[in-house]
Structures are given as structure tokens and as C-alpha cells.
Amino acid sequence: MLCMGGDQVEEAVAHAAKVLRTAVGRDWSVKAGGLDWSCLETAEHVAGCLVAYAGQLTARETETWVPFEVTFDEGSGPEDAVRVIESAGGLVSAVVRTTPPGVRAFHPYPYGSADARGFAAMATAELLLHTHDIGQALGVDAEPPPAALCEAVLAWLFPQVMPARTPDEHWATLLWATGRGSLAGRPRLDKWRWHNALSIPAGRVTLREVSPAAAADLAMGGAGGLTWIEGGPFDGTRRAAEGVAKAYASGVHRPEWGMFALVRTEDEVAVGGMGFHGPPDEEGVAEVGYDLAVGARGRGYASEALRSLSDWALARPGVSALLAVIDHANEPSQAVVTRAGYVRASDRENARAYLRRA
Structure with a gap:
């Protein structure tokens, strides 16, 4: 599994400090590569982001930014900047590392919140990318960041981007994904946003978007970074995860329209999976699927989750209806969709079809 957490942040800090210290004797008043800030101002921005991310998580702030900022003392120089980045990274x-699972805090992109792994990924990205910006302006010929670190940032923050085929290409792909470079066969980007996993409340459970990295781990028999109820995840969840991993590898995965884990709010235990077979088709119809571990069935979790997921999806632009295709003999699943507001439609592929329209 491509992990993302405190270890990855520390690895990025170490890389940044090593690169930046090679240039402490140069003129940090020049503009950083591609930015309107000077190199010193860019370093201040990095430190400010790191401290802000820590503040968001410790305050459990869910509505807006905690109202403070980080500024260097007057007269601070390049070496001081590196030390502050090291401190803020720590x-x-x-x-x-100490934020409990399930805690989310405010960040505007793209859904207004992120969990601890999301903040770790953003912190790692800030460190790697702005170190590149500063080094480029100061003429530092630095080694690329560790390939696994770049690969993890891409998988966690840029799930819509086709991953690199070889380790040597991960850094170039991350630079391209953030408008900092060119890649053969891909148009240069002038606008970009990273993606934090979506979380949708659904009563007693929460739908947590499964990242390509976590999906790959689930597909290979792992837990995907989740604590599962006994007997979970069930086979259908692993197959769905394999589909997400394959779509990501081929560059056709679309965030939001993949897989979600159903996590009980009371104890952070995952009880099943739910999601889409892909983005809406040309008629605006998306197909849904779901799967619960045996020990979680018969408690209404699936109906609650499907109702909330359907409400969210049908409020998206261009979505006209949601489709569920269920075996004739699977009466419990038919009851789930009925309770979630779906109505019977014409059979498809020798199975029962149910629709819920916008």
C-alpha cells in the first residue's frame, strides 16, 4: 500500500532541508520559479501551510481556517527559513500520527474537509513542490525526491491522473500534474487542483471515498487502511476495489464515481463497500453497487448509506438517474434499494433493474 502519514511528511522535510541548505548562500530575494513570491516568501508560505494544517487538525476546525498565520522574524535569512520548515514539519x-481515525478538519479543496492522511499528503506536496520552485530559481541542481514519495502524493491527491509507468517518471508526473512541467502525450496544464477524499454522512455510518492506493491494497487482500468488522471486507468489496485500482492504472478513474467504504460512526469499524461502476453515461445515468460483510447485514446500514449516496449523486450537475441491477433471487438487496427510494424498471441482462431519478 502507498502509505501516507507522519513518516512521509518527515521524509519530505528531510529532502527539502537537504536541497535548501545547498543554497543558503544565494540570493533568496529573487522570485521562486513560476511564482510571484520571492524564495524567502515561498519558504515562509511552506512553513505557514504546515503549521496551519497542524492547527486545523488539533482544533478539529470544520468550518473555516483557524485565524492565525506564520511569519518569519524580521531579518531572518535562508538558514532560519530552513530551520522553521523543519520545526513546522515536525x-x-x-x-x-496522533489524530484519531475519522477526524476531519476544514480545507477548501474540493469538499471543505480532509482527514489526517489528506493533510499529510498536502503537507508533503507543499514541501516537495515549493522546494523545487526555490531550487529552480536559485540554480540548485538537486536530485528528485524519493520516487515512492512522489507516487504516494499522486495516488492520494491526484487520483484522476494516470500514474507513471516507471519509478523514474513519478516526479515528472507530479510536476506535470501541478502545472510545472511537460509530459509526452499530455497537454501542459495551466490550472489544477488536488483532490481530498470525499466523506458523506449517512446516519449510523459514513461513506468514505476509497483512494486508489487504498483500493489497490484491498484488492490484494489488505485492509486498505481500515479496521474491518469480523468477516470483512466481503468478496464484492474486494472486486470493486480491484476495479478502482485498474481504472486508476489506466488513467480512467474519476474521483467521486468510484468506491466508498461504509464506516460505523460509533467505533470507526468498516462494515462494507458501496459506490459506482463508473461516472454517469451520456444520458446522465450512473450504476450503483454495494456489499456488506455478513456480520453487518440486516441492520439497515446499506439502506441508510444508499439513500445518502443517492441524494449526493443526484444533486451533481448532469446526473439524471441512478441504476441498480440485482439478481432475481437477491431479495434482501432488492429491499435495500426500495427503502432508498428506487423503483422497479425493465429487467436488464436477466436481472431486476431499479431506478431512482433526479
Whole structure:
């Protein structure tokens, strides 16, 4: 599994400090590569982001940014900047390690919140990318960051981007995904946003979007970073995860329209999986599927989750209806969709079809 957490933040801090210290004797008043900030201002921005991320998570702030910022003392120089980045990196890595599962805090992109792993990924991205910006401006010929670190950032924050085929290409792909470089066969980007996993409340459970990294782990028999109820995940969940991993590898995965884990809010235990077979088709119809571990069945979790997921999906632009295709003999699953507001439609492929329209 491509892990993301405190260890990855510390690895990125170590890389940044090593690169930046090779240039402490140069003029940090020049503009950083591709930015309107000077190199020193860019370093201040990095430190500010790291401390802000730690503050968001420790405050459990869910509505807006905690109202403070980090500024260097007057007269601070390049070596001081590196030391502050190291200190700020230590703060956010410690907070990420100690934040309980399920805690989310405000970040505007793209859904207004992120969990600890999301903040770790963003902190790692800030460190790697802005170190590149500063080094480029100061003429530092630095080695690329560790390939596994770049690969993890891509998998966690850029699930819509086709991953690199070889380790040597991960860094170039991350630079391209953030508008900093070119890749053969891909148009250069002038606008970009990273993606934090979506979380949808659904009564006694929460739908947590499964990242390509976690999906690959689930497909290979792992837990995907989740604590599962006994007997979980069930086979259907692993097959769905394999589909997400394959779609990501081929560059056709679309965030939001993949797989979600159903996690009980009371104890952070995953009880099943639910999601889409892909984005809506040309008629605006998306197909849904779901699967519960045996020990979680018969308690209404699936109906609650499907109702909330359907409400969310049908509110998206261009979505006209949701489709569920169920075996004739699977009466419990038919009851789930009926309770979630779906109605019977014409049979498809020798199975019962149910629709819920916008």
C-alpha cells in the first residue's frame, strides 16, 4: 500500500532541508520559479501551510481556517527559513500520527474537509513542490525526491491522473500534474487542483471515498487502511476495489464515481463497500453497487448509506438517474434499494433493474 502519514511528511522535510541548505548562500530575494513570491516568501508560505494544517487538525476546525498565520522574524535569512520548515514539519507529522481515525478538519479543496492522511499528503506536496520552485530559481541542481514519495502524493491527491509507468517518471508526473512541467502525450496544464477524499454522512455510518492506493491494497487482500468488522471486507468489496485500482492504472478513474467504504460512526469499524461502476453515461445515468460483510447485514446500514449516496449523486450537475441491477433471487438487496427510494424498471441482462431519478 502507498502509505501516507507522519513518516512521509518527515521524509519530505528531510529532502527539502537537504536541497535548501545547498543554497543558503544565494540570493533568496529573487522570485521562486513560476511564482510571484520571492524564495524567502515561498519558504515562509511552506512553513505557514504546515503549521496551519497542524492547527486545523488539533482544533478539529470544520468550518473555516483557524485565524492565525506564520511569519518569519524580521531579518531572518535562508538558514532560519530552513530551520522553521523543519520545526513546522515536525509539528504536522506529530499531529498526523496522533489524530484519531475519522477526524476531519476544514480545507477548501474540493469538499471543505480532509482527514489526517489528506493533510499529510498536502503537507508533503507543499514541501516537495515549493522546494523545487526555490531550487529552480536559485540554480540548485538537486536530485528528485524519493520516487515512492512522489507516487504516494499522486495516488492520494491526484487520483484522476494516470500514474507513471516507471519509478523514474513519478516526479515528472507530479510536476506535470501541478502545472510545472511537460509530459509526452499530455497537454501542459495551466490550472489544477488536488483532490481530498470525499466523506458523506449517512446516519449510523459514513461513506468514505476509497483512494486508489487504498483500493489497490484491498484488492490484494489488505485492509486498505481500515479496521474491518469480523468477516470483512466481503468478496464484492474486494472486486470493486480491484476495479478502482485498474481504472486508476489506466488513467480512467474519476474521483467521486468510484468506491466508498461504509464506516460505523460509533467505533470507526468498516462494515462494507458501496459506490459506482463508473461516472454517469451520456444520458446522465450512473450504476450503483454495494456489499456488506455478513456480520453487518440486516441492520439497515446499506439502506441508510444508499439513500445518502443517492441524494449526493443526484444533486451533481448532469446526473439524471441512478441504476441498480440485482439478481432475481437477491431479495434482501432488492429491499435495500426500495427503502432508498428506487423503483422497479425493465429487467436488464436477466436481472431486476431499479431506478431512482433526479
